[in-house]
Amino acid sequence: MMASTTQSLERQRSLWEFLREELRPKGPLLTPFNIISIPVILVGLVLVVIRFARGLGSVTNLNQAYPWGLWIGFDVMTGVAFAGGAYIITFTVHVLHAEKYHPIVRATVLNGFLSYLFYAGALTLDLGRPWHIINPIIGNKFGYNSILFLVAWHFLLYMASEFLEFSPVVAEWLNLEAARRFLNRMTLGVVIFGVTLSSLHQSGLGALFLFSKPKLHPLWYTEFLPVLFLVSSIFAGISMIIFEGTISHRVFADQIDPEHHHTFEDIVFGLAKGAAVSMYVYLFVKFVIFVHGQHWDYLGTKWGAWFLVEVLIFTLVPCALFTHGHRERRMGLIRWAAVMTLVGIILNRLNVSMIAFNWNNPATYVPSIPEIWITFMVVFCEIWVFRWVVLRMPVLREKPGPRPA
């Protein structure tokens, strides 16, 4: 009895020491990224304190006509679309059994989980009365018929399922073999649940603006907003995987076996095709909506020009680049296409939630410097955690690397 207690105590202590060891920073401290991100994060934290002490108006330019600004339009609307890669890839690998994409599952799921974590975090900054955030969860009056209520629930459940999807990696890292096997067995179920939730809340974010009919410019308003949001989350997510993967493969080159470097190219070509196909579908739906809505005369206005920038330059062009890059196997083109697609998604989400919103209202909204600053802070925080995890857990490399005995 005594012996086993001390033994387990010892094991606990060694786990504890292991964790302490892992918590220490690895690698040089004065990298360019650190030099930029540390001050941004520190000042950002001060801004957050001001925001909670003096109210939202003290740091944001939000006003009565623009209740939602950059933190919703970019952090939540755009961020969640960018995080869509996780449900696409887990679907492809675990449901469709396209094993080719297996090597990127872990990094993508991790990225998706962290995105949700931090974007949901950003959401609490935006809430005026965040101490009531649990109200829709604990059922202090459910707003059953509210789209936002649904989206909030789906966020929460999806975060849980993404964490479960990633948990085998954590178990591997902690050398908990039994737990890893148990968690692994749950994967398919969790993935199915996650894909279902994702399709609902990706489209749900679009459905939030169904109420905006009198306020959103007719070129953007359509009752098919949920469909558009869902389909665009596919190529948004894929483009993010390509973008993030390309950077990871440079920055964390020592984490990846040379063999994997090779397969990554192959994966990207496959992804490019997926992006192109989903973009064709998206553009087709958009075209039908446009023709059906008979909005030709709007095209001559400045709103029309802006609409065409979004749809032609930042959706149609990258779609063509993806197609061409896939056919000719030109990596460079695909990277460009990914970046342009990401810009297009940012434009689209900001247009729907901020720019073309209240187009007929004289009031204006331009994000304040602190709003932009805090947005960068959120992104940098996510990258910090991502890096911390990647350097320690077997995310990019296949097997857990050497760990202190």
Add this chain to the structure above:
Amino acid sequence: MDRREFLGLAGAATALAATGTAAASGSTGTSAGAPEFVGILVDTTRCIGCRQCEVACAEAHGLPVPDPRTDEALAEHRDTTTTQWTVVNRFDTDRGEVFVKKQCMHCGQPACAAACPTNAMEKTHEGPIIWHGDRCMGCRYCMVACPFDIPKFEYMSPNPRIQKCIMCHDRLQEGKLPACVEACPMDALTFGTKRELMEEARTRIYNHPDDYVHHIYGEFEAGGTDWLYLAAVPFDQIGFRTDLGSDTYPDYTREFLYAVPLVFLGFPPLLYGLSELTRRREGGEE
């Protein structure tokens, strides 16, 4: 029977017909047997812009009381604010100056309440839409949703509230009239159930067909509102949106909300089947 009597009788007949329509349109809105909502009829042809309603509103709710003796406030078209739940604006029209009181329209099926994830915006049984501070999480979706841009948020407060006209819900509970109705010296504001108000509005139009445009704003707008307006000039000349359509707000999202449980039930088996299918195919290939 002279003309007057005739008109009076005819008016009554129209009113009767109106009752029928009101009941019919009511049945699409609320379930049968539900209590009738109360509202207020604003007759802009009677309003002289004295702003006594603004004063009474501020006094009743402990807000800063405006000084209606100065005309400055009328120089521009004001919006309601967190501390001014109602404002009177002056419009120069074909038929001279028109004064229009603005506040929450107390929609029959309000966008704000349909949007609210916590039911903090609530349509009470009596009709007024009120806000519950113990539920609201400050997401401001009600502001995004409201077609009249009415809910106002206290941006400069660490403990912000959503502020707007509550049709004096508290006073109604005590059996009193809304403060603005009580204060109006011109009888421009009439309190009653929506059905009564529709009858009254139709009667006025019928009896004075040249004094009014033949439209009651709020009868159908945004699915119908409990506040109704009469005017001598087309409503777009006096600051009203005439492009809101007559769909109720819950209609906009109904299909999506119906789809949710279907997706929840349908997707998992579908995905599971798909995964079995691809697994077997792989097995065959091996």
